[in-house]
Amino acid sequence: MHPAPSVIVFTTLSGLGFGLLFWLALGLPDVTGWVAFVFFAIAYALAVGGLMASTFHLGHPERAMKAFTQWRSSWLSREGLCAVGALLAMAVYGAALVFLEMRLATVGLIGAILCVGTVFTTSMIYAQLKTVPRWNTPLTPLLFLSLSLAGGALLAGQAIIALVLLPVAAAAQVAWWFRGDKALAESGTNLATATGLGNIGSVRAFEPPHTGTNYLLREFVHVVGRKHAAKLRMIALAFGFTAPFVLLLVPFSHFVALIAVASHLAGIAASRWLFFAEAEHVVGLYYGKR
Amino acid sequence: MTTLPEKTQRKMGLVIDLDTCVGCHACVVSCKGWNTENYGAPLSDQDPYGGDPSGTFLNRVHSYEVKPLAESAAAQLIHFPKSCLHCEDAPCVTVCPTGASYKRVEDGIVLVNESNCIGCGLCAWACPYGAREMDAAEGVMKKCTLCVDRIYNENLPEEDRVPACVRTCPAGARHFGDLGDPESDVSKLVEERGGMDLMPEQGTKPVNKYLPPRPKDQVMAASEAEIDILAPLLAPVAEEPKGFIGWLDKALEKI
Numbered sequence: 454m455h456p457a458p459s460v461i462v463f464t465t466l467s468g469l470g471f472g473l474l475f476w477l478a479l480g481l482p483d484v485t486g487w488v489a490f491v492f493f494a495i496a497y498a499l500a501v502g503g504l505m506a507s508t509f510h511l512g513h514p515e516r517a518m519k520a521f522t523q524w525r526s527s528w529l530s531r532e533g534l535c536a537v538g539a540l541l542a543m544a545v546y547g548a549a550l551v552f553l554e555m556r557l558a559t560v561g562l563i564g565a566i567l568c569v570g571t572v573f574t575t576s577m578i579y580a581q582l583k584t585v586p587r588w589n590t591p592l593t594p595l596l597f598l599s600l601s602l603a604g605g606a607l608l609a610g611q612a613i614i615a616l617v618l619l620p621v622a623a624a625a626q627v628a629w630w631f632r633g634d635k636a637l638a639e640s641g642t643n644l645a646t647a648t649g650l651g652n653i654g655s656v657r658a659f660e661p662p663h664t665g666t667n668y669l670l671r672e673f674v675h676v677v678g679r680k681h682a683a684k685l686r687m688i689a690l691a692f693g694f695t696a697p698f699v700l701l702l703v704p705f706s707h708f709v710a711l712i713a714v715a716s717h718l719a720g721i722a723a724s725r726w727l728f729f730a731e732a733e734h735v736v737g738l739y740y741g742k743r
Numbered sequence: 744m745t746t747l748p749e750k751t752q753r754k755m756g757l758v759i760d761l762d763t764c765v766g767c768h769a770c771v772v773s774c775k776g777w778n779t780e781n782y783g784a785p786l787s788d789q790d791p792y793g794g795d796p797s798g799t800f801l802n803r804v805h806s807y808e809v810k811p812l813a814e815s816a817a818a819q820l821i822h823f824p825k826s827c828l829h830c831e832d833a834p835c836v837t838v839c840p841t842g843a844s845y846k847r848v849e850d851g852i853v854l855v856n857e858s859n860c861i862g863c864g865l866c867a868w869a870c871p872y873g874a875r876e877m878d879a880a881e882g883v884m885k886k887c888t889l890c891v892d893r894i895y896n897e898n899l900p901e902e903d904r905v906p907a908c909v910r911t912c913p914a915g916a917r918h919f920g921d922l923g924d925p926e927s928d929v930s931k932l933v934e935e936r937g938g939m940d941l942m943p944e945q946g947t948k949p950v951n952k953y954l955p956p957r958p959k960d961q962v963m964a965a966s967e968a969e970i971d972i973l974a975p976l977l978a979p980v981a982e983e984p985k986g987f988i989g990w991l992d993k994a995l996e997k998i
Binding site for chain 1: 746796799800804807809810820821837841843859860861862863867868873876881883939942
């Protein structure tokens, strides 16, 4: 799959933003006034910034409102509704904390559920796709949720929770990679089933239908990004999980916390790049590619 | 509405004969020609006369080499036209967030309402066959409409009320009809020739069927080939001459 920068930025930042909102909604940390304002500003910048970035890859962003209508069948539509619901609930909850120094626990709880729902529905957009065997697994929502909650806890300064969740997320990440490397072969889809010619003999793509490139090859057959996959995985593990974990054990200072968060973001961005670049769409089989 | 209809009244679709397709790409050209100037946004090209041309097509012809399992058999080249299969369980429809993608109850055709399409591309991600292409100029998703603006079009002569690809195919490799009716010509053809689904394991239940290539004649291995296969053609037509010609032949031999 083509690793579109807008989608990588969106899923990375908004995942972190909704993770932070989740912990704020539960009163972790229990802040009010200006401190709460700063926390909420960061969370909204990440979550809303990510959502804005996601509209850049649309062909017609001006019609985006129509995407709220098909929640009965579409995970993308459900994601939009959850995100807007979470942002509205958390705006009320946050405003009460900042301006009235009052904690509306019920609103917070609703907001927390919607935040988790947003991350879950985002992950299901990918996990539902049978056409991309690497994504088509319950491990995908597990990965997105654990990353979001771990990153959110890190950002919220919840050292103990982060120290527990970072290894959980790292384990989910490694398990996801391990399964993903075998996913296409185990999906049962190959050039023989794609063409239905497998019972005659071995099938080989002889001539493509066009001499140039096209939308399908640009969007679904992205091989260049996989070149440094092994190195990028190590970078993702080292920056995304190991470094923040170690930095959490160091005595707290805002500077160390900033380094930990920046390192985590860089690591998750690398992981998200691989999420797309390594994913093989079965349409590539028709072109003899993967 | 992007939920799928439980049942469609008819299942209009194509049957593509891989045995007779000659790979001429006429269907590709006629499809582009009809669909770029009729239903919906035109099918744009980018840099068509430059160094890196690309464009939107709703039908494309791949070519595959198949090496039979038997060592002695020769490899076959099979031309393979591919367009939307108008699946019964179309995954492209249910993922659409705006309701732009839909499957018609009356004939099962999968269409895009372009004025509702936000160009998110998720339907193309969900399609295993590469049947949907985002138009780079219009930013909306394009796909085969089964020439919905031809097949019911009473302004066209009756013989033209079939998809452009079917109408143009010089080899008669493309057939159009109701695959939901077991008595239709296309259904009988599928039954007779063992028509197949592409990627059945994806669970999309495609309406379009492909007819597999018929087995090819085999060249006998040298050990089996006692008789020269060309012998009947090389055998002398005239036996020993008789009568006057026989006498003349002998007389001339003696000189």
